[in-house]
Amino acid sequence: MPSPVRFLLDESRLPKHWYNLAADLPQLPPPPLHPGTLQPIGPADLAPLFPTALILQEVSTEREIEIPEPVRDVYRQWRPSPLFRARRLEQALDTPAHIYYKHEGVSPAGSHKPNTAVAQAFYNREAGVRRIATETGAGQWGSSMAFAGALFDLEVQVFMVRVSYEQKPYRRALMETWGARCLPSPSDETRSGRAMLAKDPHHPGSRGIAISEAVEMAGLREDTKYALGSVLNHVLLHQTVIGLEAMEQMQMAGEYPDVVIGCAGGGSNFAGIAFPFLGAQLRGGRRTTIVAVEPAACPSLTRGRYTYDFGDTARLTPLVKMHTLGSAFVPPGFHAGGLRYHGMSPLVSHLRELGLIEARAYEQTRSFEAGVQFARTEGIVPAPETNHAIACAIDEAIRCREEGTSRVILFNLSGHGHFDMQAYSDFLSGRLIDEDFDADALERALAQLPALNAV
Ligand SMILES: Cc1ncc(COP(=O)(O)O)c(C=O)c1O
Numbered sequence: 001m002p003s004p005v006r007f008l009l010d011e012s013r014l015p016k017h018w019y020n021l022a023a024d025l026p027q028l029p030p031p032p033l034h035p036g037t038l039q040p041i042g043p044a045d046l047a048p049l050f051p052t053a054l055i056l057q058e059v060s061t062e063r064e065i066e067i068p069e070p071v072r073d074v075y076r077q078w079r080p081s082p083l084f085r086a087r088r089l090e091q092a093l094d095t096p097a098h099i100y101y102k103h104e105g106v107s108p109a110g111s112h113k114p115n116t117a118v119a120q121a122f123y124n125r126e127a128g129v130r131r132i133a134t135e136t137g138a139g140q141w142g143s144s145m146a147f148a149g150a151l152f153d154l155e156v157q158v159f160m161v162r163v164s165y166e167q168k169p170y171r172r173a174l175m176e177t178w179g180a181r182c183l184p185s186p187s188d189e190t191r192s193g194r195a196m197l198a199k200d201p202h203h204p205g206s207r208g209i210a211i212s213e214a215v216e217m218a219g220l221r222e223d224t225k226y227a228l229g230s231v232l233n234h235v236l237l238h239q240t241v242i243g244l245e246a247m248e249q250m251q252m253a254g255e256y257p258d259v260v261i262g263c264a265g266g267g268s269n270f271a272g273i274a275f276p277f278l279g280a281q282l283r284g285g286r287r288t289t290i291v292a293v294e295p296a297a298c299p300s301l302t303r304g305r306y307t308y309d310f311g312d313t314a315r316l317t318p319l320v321k322m323h324t325l326g327s328a329f330v331p332p333g334f335h336a337g338g339l340r341y342h343g344m345s346p347l348v349s350h351l352r353e354l355g356l357i358e359a360r361a362y363e364q365t366r367s368f369e370a371g372v373q374f375a376r377t378e379g380i381v382p383a384p385e386t387n388h389a390i391a392c393a394i395d396e397a398i399r400c401r402e403e404g405t406s407r408v409i410l411f412n413l414s415g416h417g418h419f420d421m422q423a424y425s426d427f428l429s430g431r432l433i434d435e436d437f438d439a440d441a442l443e444r445a446l447a448q449l450p451a452l453n454a455v
Contacts, residue, residue, distance in 0.1 A: 005087060007249040009080035014072055019240040021275040021347065022233070023063035024282040029350035032318040033308060038452065041318050049218055049226040051127035054120065057234040063279075065237060067119075074118045074151060078107045079241065083249035088377040095397040096406035098255060101413045102246045102273060103380070109174075111383065111415030112269045113144035113229055116238035120227045121148035131155040131224040133217040135185065135210030137265070138164050138337030138385065139171025140415055141229030146180035156180035157224075159187060159213040161340070162205035163333040171419050185210040192216055192314035206330045207266075207341040212314030219316075230266025231311065231345045239272025242412060247276050250410065257288055257410035259396055263388040264292040264301065264359075265338045267345030273412035278356060290357045292348060293388040295367075297437050298331035300324055300344045301352055301359035308452045309343060319450060322349040325437075326445025332435040334364045335423035336384040342445070360392055363434040367391045368427040371417070383415035384423050 022028060031040035043055045050058075057065060067075070086099040104112035124132060132154050136142030142158035149156035158180050165172060165184040175182045183189060185205045186196035192212040196203050203209075211228070218226035228235060250256060260277050262270030274290045281287055294301055304323040311317035313327050324343040325331075331340045351357045364384070371387035373394065374380065382390060393411040400407050417424065426432045 003085070004253070005085055007083040007252045009245060009248055011076050013248060014075055014079050015067065015241050015244040016072070017064035017066055018237045019244055019276050019279060020060055020063055020065055020237055021279055022061045024279045026354065029346050030321040032320045032346070035310070035315065035319050045318065049215065051123045051129060051225060053123040053126065054234045057237055058232060068122060071119050071122050075241070080245045081106050083246055084378070085253065086378055089374060090397065092373065092377045093394060093397050093401065095401040096404070097397040097400035098406065098408045099393060099397055100250065100253065100257070100408070100410045102242055102410070103413045104242060104269065105380065105383070105413055105416030109140065109144040109147050110418065111140040111144065112239060112242060112272060112412070113141045114147060115241055115272065116229065116235045116268065117141070117144035117148035118151070119238045121145070121152040121154055124225055124227070125152040125154060129154065129223060129225045131157065131221065132227045133157045133214040133224055134227045134229070135159045135207060135214045136164070136229070137161050137207050137340055139168050139175070139419065140338055140383070142180065142182060143171055143174045143178065144229065145227055146175040146178035149180060150178045157217060158182045159185035159210040161185055161207060161210050161337060162203065164337040167335070167422060168419055174419070185213050187213060189213070190216045192316070204330065204333050206313065208313035208327050211312035212316050215312060215316045216314070230268040231343070233347055235268050236271035236275065236345060236347055239268045240275050242269070242272035243274060243276035246273060246410065255408045256286055258407040259289045259291065259409045261291045261293060261389050261392050261396070261409065261411040263339065263385050263414060264294050264344065264348065265341050265385060267292070267348035269412050269414040271345065271348060273410070274357070291392055292357055292359045293392045294359065294361050295334060295336055295339045295388060296361040296363045297334050297435055298325065298340050299361040300342060301349070302361045304344070305446060305449065306349060306353060307449060309449055311343060319452065320346045322346045323352065324449070325442055326449055328448045329442060329445035332437055334435055335420065335432070336364065336367070336388065338385040339388065362388050362391045365427070365432055365434050368424070368432060370394050372427070380413065381417045381424070382413060383417045384420050386414045389414070
């Protein structure tokens with residue numbers, strides 16, 4: 001009997017709770033601050049942006065938070081997602097390592113993002129909200145929110161970073177098919193967008209600017225709230241269904257990961273796969289090496305400063321302590337649009353400071369090379385963001401070969417790349433280059449960090 005390739009949980013094994021890492025941390029991350037008073041923000045400060053249920057999740061220290069039945073009911077359309085053993089990739093690498101991946105590309109939108117979009121749509125709907133304003137980098141989050149909005153009868157307005165809007169017309173069509181309205185950011189519909197266009201009419205946009213536009217729009221109308229697809233504690237919480245399922249599936253495989261890997265833009269899919277394993281370790285379980293992989297062209301965790309900064313460019317959000325390249329930093333227009341963010345989740349940043357996780361940075365050509373090797377062995381064409389995690393998993397497996405050790409490697413396949421074929425074409429025809437960030441622009445962005453040395 002050949003060894004199994006797919007580890008499948010039936011619907012009855014769908015988690016009933018999300019896992020909250022805050023319950024097991026040796027110390028909590030520093031609190032977000034009000035930019036005016038520099039005091040920790042309270043629930044009232046967030047009320048214009050988010051429904052109460054999500055604000056409570058943001059500050060909760062309960063270990064388990066129940067997943068509402070209507071959310072589980074939608075999850076059942078694609079969850080539990082499959083876990084695969086990458087046998088053919090292992091063979092191609094001639095490695096003694098065992099490589100596993102959790103496939104989040106099976107969701108309707110093609111990535112892990114609906115895990116939180118569905119939950120956020122549900123809580124907003126429960127709170128009587130009619131409209132969601134949000135931003136998207138690569139289009140994965142915007143399409144996930146559009147999908148969730150369609151199911152919970154919410155209007156969705158998406159500000160899409162202009163370079164991605166131009167690179168990925170079909171992501172926009174997907175959002176529109178689900179009923180959302182999608183605009184290139186910076187747009188002329190908000191004050192922050194107009195300010196950027198005045199400086200540069202061809203501004204490529206950034207996640208930070210698109211967030212400013214969506215936050216501003218949410219502030220303009222009583223019936224409109226803001227939704228963020230990464231970074232915040234409640235978003236990371238919703239993603240833990242990935243790791244909770246993976247723990248059971250690894251048990252089915254009779255193995256436990258020595259290394260867990262996720263790519264990191266704002267940190268949500270990384271947290272999703274890693275936090276349940278990290279929590280088990282913090283409660284006295286086995287030690288696992290946990291690696292967040294980011295793009296070398298936007299290296300917040302590996303090259304950024306750990307300090308209080310704004311989450312957006314127009315400085316409308318609270319101040320959060322995180323690894324940041326400066327909220328004024330505009331990364332080069334590389335293809336992993338979902339990883340083009342100046343900051344990192346405060347929780348993931350905190351873990352790095354505590355030495356509980358590692359961070360590595362990869363160039364985009366190396367990542368695409370890994371993605372193509374994966375596609376040619378395992379068959380699945382991964383998202384450009386995911387390729388960063390695959391490159392790291394491959395390097396770990398090669399290290400096992402060189403050292404003659406067999407380790408168990410688990411990575412999160414955060415999404416498929418079916419809407420990213422232009423990037424693959426560019427790579428295959430040798431047109432993809434490794435654009436470094438502008439070091440002077442980074443220095444200027446860091447010089448503009450809020451002066452909060454006292455906090
Ligand atoms: C497929 C995919 N992977 C990863 C990311 C990075 O986001 P995060 O770090 O929040 O998982 C994105 C963001 O859009 C994405 O679309």
